Amino acid sequence: MDDEELLKQLEAFTDRSETIAATGNEAADDTQVTDKLGSESANKSVSEPNDERISNPPDQPATFDVHAFLAGLDAIFDAHGAATKAGPYLEQAAVDAENARDNAGLLTVLNETMGFYRSQGRHKDNQWVIQRALELALRMGLEGSEAWTTTLINAATAQRAAGNMDQAEELYQMALDSARHTLSPTDRRLAALHNNLSMVYSETNRNDKAEAELREALRILESSSPNADTDLDVASTHTNLALVLLAEHRLNEADQQATQALNIYRNGHLEHSAHYASALAGAAQVRFTAGDYAAAVDLYRRSLAVIDECYGRDTDYYRVTEENLRQAEAAASADTASATNAGTDDATSSASVLSAAVQPSTESATAMSAVPSALSASSARAAAQPISDTPSSSNSTTDSPSPISGLALARAYWLTYGKPMIAAKYPQYQGRIAAGLVGHGSECYGFDDAISHDHDFGPRFCLWLTDDDYAAIGAQLQADYDALPHECMGYTRIDATTATPRAAQSSASRRDGVFAIGDFFESITGYRSAPADDRPHEWLMLDEATLAAATNGAVFADPLGDFSAARQGFTFMPDDVRLALISRRIGMMAQAGQYNVPRMLERGDGAAAWLSINEFVHAAASLVFLMNEPVTVGYLPYYKWQFAALRRLSLRVATRLADVCEQLESLLRLSSTACYGGAGFGEGGRGAAPAIAQVNGIIEHICAEVVTELKREGLTRSDETFLEWQRPYVEEHIQSDATCLRSL
Incomplete structure (x- = not known):
């Protein structure tokens, strides 16, 4: 063609x-x-x-x-x-x-x-x-x-x-x-992109950024639409904006956006569109938050009818909306019972207010401890993956809890008990306290599994305060944290009586509870904040596993942004330091892998060869993270989770040196035979020779790939595959005069 x-x-x-x-x-x-x-x-x-x-x-x-x-x-x-x-x-x-x-x-x-x-x-x-x-x-x-x-x-x-x-x-x-x-600039797909990015920000508690993305999407759509009053995409964006505003406790503005979305569907006769289900569900969320439970029930029922028509009932979308409906029905029943017990007959449903989709509500927000989750997706070819604002605690007495990751359990514990406690006891500080789970423990890396549950596993989270706030309320807040229920979703919180010595709450290295932000990072790294760019020697004193522990995990809330800023500081490794470490890593790969592995194998010193292979593998794994830049992919964690992290990184899109992980695993698998196979042992009785050849071949192949990547990144002009000779080329790009950044 x-x-x-x-x-x-x-x-x-x-x-x-x-x-x-x-x-x-x-x-x-x-x-x-x-x-x-x-x-x-x-x-x-x-x-x-x-x-x-x-x-x-x-x-x-x-x-x-x-x-x-x-x-x-x-x-x-x-x-x-x-x-x-x-x-x-x-x-x-x-x-x-x-x-x-x-x-x-x-x-x-x-x-x-x-x-x-x-x-x-x-x-x-x-x-x-x-x-x-x-x-x-x-x-x-x-x-x-x-x-x-x-x-x-x-x-x-x-x-x-x-x-x-x-x-x-x-x-x-x-x-x-x-x-x-x-x-x-007016392409509607660009608006789609801003809409979607807003969802990521919203679901990671960055509502200000989410709102900005939605405002930009709305601007693009309204400027390109022949009739914004009947435009389904404009309606969708109004629904999205309503939910973000609701998360920011701006109820009246959220109500206006939700109503405007429903009006567009009515004006355009789009009520049978699959998208309409999410507009109804979004409006229901607003009405529920406003305390108008009867209207929320009506809107959720109508949303379910559209979902059933368009998708059927065997979908996440239907199940989530159905659960939201049950919550709204329970709240409506309780509200009616309360009105009846008070001797009033003014429990009339106000469903007609918003179900007519004409007038925005003027009701003020009602404080709620359990708000049904907003649907976070829908369309003719998409459905919801909601995140409930307050997870159910109905499983707290279950004998056999369902498997759950540590980060998900931490978030559930925070939303179920921590967040309401702060709202009730520290209302003047709830806009200042950060919460999440960061630091030591496999769950902070997202690598925990069922085996991890046999020690130091349970509901927990961290609360981070400024120095002044910690001085004012830190001790009392810690006492209130300690007094929270010890069970959540069937799991029991660890404490000094159940924790292993490493995680004992009485130790200086406790892993959850209340911290001053600077104290928290100092307990992990020795620094209250990341070293300055002009102090490379301090950066070089921080090994990658330490930096990984300081920057892993998840932040559930950070209204001030102070904790996130401090955490992010440790991700911004100065480029001169990164280049110096790249030089060190390729130097070790040359020395241990290209030079010493074949020499030790030739000498028959299997132990020395095995240790040399280990040094090569560690240096290569570190290099993959450094070449992909820590600010983007994080740092290589400590030895136990290095390959879990390397596998995960290798699956990401556009990862540099993505196939090195698989080659390193093959190298380790062959090491036993190569180092200790001997004559006539292993590899079908052919002795160690075939494995030795494969080991040396893998090492040279990885080193050649590294040279290719260094050239692609503009870090070398040389084709030399013995990596020691690449170090001067890499170090040419270091701008600092600090001698600690250069090889001898």
């Missing part, structure tokens, strides 16, 4: 509609790569055949018609048959596109599948689809194109729905960078 014919194909898809991915109405997966990419379907096949594809019989060439595929998928959604028909349809379409060797068509199918799997809560299945779509787009050379931008948006949205916020934010930022070159 020549350029002129391809251009015609590209233009043929520009009229397919695109809808906004948003908290209330999310449809980033509807942002079609076929809009600007097109599909080499019909009787054509792409010029880059996929080796995994099935060969076509020469006399019966397979074809894939992307027009027919999208039309068929739309028909399924329009007939509300997605729950049972969309999955098989998408799976067959992927096979058809594979058989036709139609890369563009396959990418379209994968983008649609990402959105559908998200709507069905099939987040584990979606990880493979996400990875495949990104790899395919890169293999097709789409970087810098609109198709690449939209694929990034779709992948990020799927990761956000799966709760993988770090990956989602990274992908959204990549999409923003791409969009600056590929989308016009």
Whole structure:
């Protein structure tokens, strides 16, 4: 296909509609790569055949018609048959596109599948689809194109729905960078991107940033819409904004935004759109917070009816909304009973106020300890992945608690007990106290599992205060923290009687409770705040495992931003220090791996060779993190979790040296035979020789990859693969005169 014919194909898809991915109405997966990419379907096949594809019989060439595929998928959604028909349809379409060797068509199918799997809560299945779509787009050379931008948006949205916020934010930022070159300032996909990024900020307690993103999305949409009063995407963004304002306790403004969204659906006769369900649910959230429980019940019921019609009942979206309805019904019943007991008959439902979707409420906010969660996603091809503002504590007496990660348990404990305690006892400080879980413990890295539950596992969190606030209320707040219920979701909190010595609460290195911000970081790093850039020797005294412990975990709330600022300071390793460490790591890889491993093996000193391999592996693992920059990917943790962290980093998009992890694991696996195999032992009786050859080959292969990456990053001009000779080239880029940053 020549350029002129391809251009015609590209233009043929520009009229397919695109809808906004948003908290209330999310449809980033509807942002079609076929809009600007097109599909080499019909009787054509792409010029880059996929080796995994099935060969076509020469006399019966397979074809894939992307027009027919999208039309068929739309028909399924329009007939509300997605729950049972969309999955098989998408799976067959992927096979058809594979058989036709139609890369563009396959990418379209994968983008649609990402959105559908998200709507069905099939987040584990979606990880493979996400990875495949990104790899395919890169293999097709789409970087810098609109198709690449939209694929990034779709992948990020799927990761956000799966709760993988770090990956989602990274992908959204990549999409923003791409969009600056590929989308016009009024492109509606740019609004979709801002909507989606706002969700990440909202779900990680950065509501100010979330609001800013939504305001920008609304500006783009209103400026590009032929009629903003009937525009579904504008309505979606109003719903999103309502929920963010609600989280900021700006009830009246939230009410106005929610009502405006519902009015747009009414004006445009869009009440049967799947998006309408989220607008209704968002309005219900506002009414619930305002204490208008009867109206919340009515709105949640109407939302459920739309979800049932569009998605069916076997979805996360339906289950979450149904749970929200139950909470609203319980509150409404309690409210009615209270009014009856008070001898009044003024318990009339006010459902008509907002269900009519005409007038904004003028009621003030009512303090609530249990607010149903806002739906954080919906569309014709998406569904909710909500996060409840106050997790249920109904499992607190369960004999066999459901498995849960330490960070999730910490967040639940904070929301269930910590946050209400602060609101009740320290109202003047609730806008000043940061909360989260950071520091030592496998749960702070997200690596804990069922085995981790056998020691030092239980509900806990940290509270961080400024020095002045700690002096004023620190002791009393610690006492109130200690007095919180010791059970949450079936797990018992650890204390001095149940903790191992390392985690004993009486020790100076306690892992939870109340801290002054500076004291907390000093207990981990020895510094109350990160060293200054002009003190490289202090940075070099901080090993990576220490910095990993100071910057891991999650922050649940930080209204002042002081804790997050201090924590972030430790992520900003000065580039001169990073370069010095890169030089040290490649020096150790050369000395231990390239020089000493073969020498020790030749001498027959298996123990020395094994230790040399260990030094090489540690240096290489550290180098991968340093080359990917700690401010982006964090630091290599201590030895126990190094490979868990390395595997996780290797799965991220655009990771440098991504395959080094697998090679290092192969190296370790071969080490036993290479170092201690001897003649006639191991490897089918051939002795250690084959393993030794593989060990040396892996080491040299990794070192060659490192040189390639150093050249790609502009850190060397040399092709020399013995890494010791690369050190002067790397150190040329160090700006500081500090002698501690350079090799001898």
